[in-house]
Amino acid sequence: MSETNLASYPPLFRTIMDEPTGRVCPEDDRADTEDRSMPEPDPLPEIDAEFLVPQKLGEACREWGIFRLVNHGIPKQLLRDVEEHAERMFDMQFESKKALFGGGPLSYFWGTPALTPSGVALPRGHQNIDWVEGLNVPLSQLSNFHTQDPFVSSFRKLMEEWGRHLTRLGGTLFEAMLNSLKLEAQVHRHHHLHYQKNYIDESTGIVRVYRYPRCLAAEAADRVKGLDAHTDSSVLSILYQNQVAGLQILKDDKWLQVNSTADSLIVNLGDMMQAMSDDEYRSVRHRVKLNLRKERISICYFVFPKEQCLIRSSSYKPFTYKDFRDQVQNDVATLGTKVGLPRFKLPQPPL
Numbered sequence: 001m002s003e004t005n006l007a008s009y010p011p012l013f014r015t016i017m018d019e020p021t022g023r024v025c026p027e028d029d030r031a032d033t034e035d036r037s038m039p040e041p042d043p044l045p046e047i048d049a050e051f052l053v054p055q056k057l058g059e060a061c062r063e064w065g066i067f068r069l070v071n072h073g074i075p076k077q078l079l080r081d082v083e084e085h086a087e088r089m090f091d092m093q094f095e096s097k098k099a100l101f102g103g104g105p106l107s108y109f110w111g112t113p114a115l116t117p118s119g120v121a122l123p124r125g126h127q128n129i130d131w132v133e134g135l136n137v138p139l140s141q142l143s144n145f146h147t148q149d150p151f152v153s154s155f156r157k158l159m160e161e162w163g164r165h166l167t168r169l170g171g172t173l174f175e176a177m178l179n180s181l182k183l184e185a186q187v188h189r190h191h192h193l194h195y196q197k198n199y200i201d202e203s204t205g206i207v208r209v210y211r212y213p214r215c216l217a218a219e220a221a222d223r224v225k226g227l228d229a230h231t232d233s234s235v236l237s238i239l240y241q242n243q244v245a246g247l248q249i250l251k252d253d254k255w256l257q258v259n260s261t262a263d264s265l266i267v268n269l270g271d272m273m274q275a276m277s278d279d280e281y282r283s284v285r286h287r288v289k290l291n292l293r294k295e296r297i298s299i300c301y302f303v304f305p306k307e308q309c310l311i312r313s314s315s316y317k318p319f320t321y322k323d324f325r326d327q328v329q330n331d332v333a334t335l336g337t338k339v340g341l342p343r344f345k346l347p348q349p350p351l
């Protein structure tokens with residue numbers, strides 16, 4: 001969709017189109033440093049899903065907490081279909097999206113990615129808006145979503161297929177990461193790791209489909225954010241993005257752009273993986289910048305631990321994912337931001 005369809009945007013987002021003076025830069029003299037000069041390859045490690053080498057995977061998880069996944073087995077046609085359906089879905093009128101996904105279990109949200117377990121956006125105030133809209137798709141409840149709309153119905157079918165592939169990939173990667181940790185623990189004689197295969201629960205898998213508006217006013221691009229800097233609360237997050245740059249990670253105290261490469265996926269580790277691995281692996285800090293010329297679409301899969309499963313490590317007090325989620329929701333409601341793992345960190349014994 002090349003034209004910006006203002007009626008499809010949440011009303012607040014329409015203001016970004018003529019900020020701050022109503023002047024929109026003509027296509028060619030826009031101060032666009034973000035992606036015109038992009039094709040420098042980024043230095044992200046690349047992992048082959050068909051040939052998982054424990055040492056290489058372990059290194060990527062330890063040094064980066066994020067990697068590019070190739071040979072993931074998702075058919076190209078499915079990647080194209082999901083992307084195209086996501087574009088069409090977001091291009092619907094704002095009011096239609098609210099009405100279509102207002103009855104659960106799927107939910108449409110905007111302005112923040114922080115939702116309650118039932119998918120309602122947690123209010124954070126106008127100062128703290130993320131310039132993103134999204135559809136929350138809890139995979140285990142997808143079969144309870146009924147629609148008369150043929151397009152939405154085919155989107156639902158695609159999400160089911162997407163969910164099957166991502167559940168498979170998430171399980172395979174998690175198991176491989178545990179194996180890498182075990183090997184490393186044997187080498188370094190860490191006996192305090194308590195990881196188990198059944199830490200994750202397929203039924204917790206969630207897909208988030210996002211659209212970030214294009215930011216036509218160059219002046220606003222540095223001020224507004226697609227998604228503020230954060231770490232994911234998940235065990236693993238697996239992301240597919242359209243050909244529009246925007247994702248950045250914090251690496252050695254610098255923001256580094258993650259390129260969007262056709263057909264590959266981006267995998268990042270979340271806070272639960274960091275805790276399970278006793279800080280051996282990193283939950284990478286990341287954010288999304290708006291693009292000056294194009295809307296960005298991303299489709300993210302998150303997998304979480306079983307709600308009641310106790311996560312033990314030597315660095316954190318034992319906690320369940322439910323404890324963690326409740327704490328995050330509380331912090332977002334009271335402080336306007338997530339604190340995350342530091343809330344659970346044990347005091348370190350003096351050296």
Ligand SMILES: O=C(O)CCC(=O)C(=O)O
Nearest residue numbers: 113210232247288298300
């Ligand atoms: O849209 C993206 O690329 C990233 C989304 C994300 O970081 C999140 O939902 O936690």
Ligand SMILES: [Fe+2]
Nearest residue numbers: 230231232286
């Ligand atoms: Fe994230």
